[in-house]
Amino acid sequence: MTSTPTAGARPDEVRRHNRTALLRRLHVAGPTTRASLATELGLNRSTIKALVDGLAESGVVEERLPRARSGAGRPSLLVLPQAHAAVVVAVDIRVEQVAIALVGLGGEMLGRNSWNLHGRASEPDEVITHVIESTQVLAAELGVRMVGAGVSVPGVVRRSDGFVHEAPNLQWTNVPLGDRLGGALSVPIRIANDAEIAALAEHLRGAARGSLDAVYVSADVGVGGGVISDGSALRGTAGYVGELGHMVVNPRGRPCYCGSRGCWETEVGELALCRALKLPEGTPRGAVVAELRSLTTPERITAVLGDFREFLTIGLVNIVNVFGPELVVLGDLFTALPPTLISAVGAEVSRRSLVSRAVGGTRVLTSAMGSDVKLIGAAELAFEPVLDMV
């Protein structure tokens, strides 16, 4: 920002701002008519026309007559974002696998790839090389040029330059991921904690769309959470927040690598589920899901997941009491839990949490985005600075 607080906004700045707002609206909510754009953005129809014409000329949007008409009069033109006008690469680094996707304007996934990490493949050098190579193959095949990159990492990341301090489950320490990936891909890059990214995805495109206060909690090998507070992501000093999995719920529980004992992660993470289901450590994700799906009777569910349910409830009650969200979205492995268990946990949270009672019952839902939530969120992170420029 060059202007001082006392200076007024110049017309070209206003225009730029309106253009970005319009593009963001089209990017997040999809094709809309000119008329409804005017209503939603509170702008004059002629302003909208000028903006849309400018965008259409540079190939960022396309206008078409809507197929279904509503009401009388000349139909308003439908404005469609063009996916190829701006393409970003989204990277989701997890403990057991890495996924990448090329995502176009409007959120369409144009191409994707993923691979398992075992043994040496999870070392930073191998991951970075593989990400760069397969991104270049995909981009060449699709004939697109990337304008940005967003990366999700299961660890503590410095926001300003994407320096990974610690990703314990990956056994990474002090990896200058932002510099190395950004340099090789030669695009602006943004890197953030996976739970924060997933919360962003749910807030923009998923179950938490339209709610100003929401918490996203996911279980992978680790458990993490992202908080949307008053419409934007809650970040601690330098962006280090989201270790909800290391809140202690069972002081007499198992020791955790973080130095504490009985962390939430040790009671409701993937390993805890494997223990409850009597599966050996390191069972593939799909086998855990298959086993969870095979629990059909209420008696079996209680017998196998009784303790797990109690610890899930305790953690969620704490989270609801601290952050006071409208809803809590459960993601990743939690989505494979029996629906009856989720609703029972939701009811129990409403009963035990006084904040939940005060706001009229915090809803507990599962994510509908499946395992793609972090890819979608990473793409949105990459789009943040890009929308001003296209």
Added chain:
Amino acid sequence: MSEPILEITGLNKSFGPVHVLHDVDFTVRAGEVTALVGDNGAGKSTLVKCVAGIHPTDSGQVSFNGRPVTINGPRDAADLGIEVVYQDLALADNLDIVQNMFLGRERGSAWMLDEASMEKAARDTLASLSVRTVKSVRTPVSSLSGGQRQTVAIAKSVLWESKVVLLDEPTAALGVAQTRQVLDLVRRLAEQGLGVVLISHNMADVFEVADRIATLYLGRMVAQVPTRDVTHGQVVELITAGRSGDLGLARPESATV
């Protein structure tokens, strides 16, 4: 831990005088990708066709979900929930995605097909697999790329609630980038809890997606091991020589003692 979804023991198959499969044991677990590898002529495709009921077997037991079953034809296999995807894309070019997914099993009465419900089911299935690369479910298959066609063929097996999906070299006819997309889908299939068998010649692909590797050597199953316990080199030795260190066929000198 529950039983394997599909377990084959002592399977034998001959074509005339040629004994193709010798006492083959093969296990498929729900939620895992099992790669089936072997040299040309090792019997990979024959094994898959026996499981799918296309070839009758000479001897051997098959148990599905812990129950012994007999598979006498493709219909039996389909009824159990075993679906096969071939490399030569068994789709009808002149029909769209919805029509292909429901081909031969259309919904609605004889006079009026329930297009709306079929379209919705097709869209939901693609969404459940997070397939976001296909624009419209009414696109004719002829205008899709090889990778997208293979995606439709695989999604078809999910739509019919299969328990086990056998993929016979699903990427053999595809380019590098499209191969990646199909393998990505294969893994997501397993993450939904299906048992997936992937035949492949490409070691890199196998190591990227498989949880377990089963190696056939001259019609014998020489090893079924978790991917994380073996190296590329060991698997190549198993494919070409049938043994690698302690893995694989017993050495003849130790067998005689």
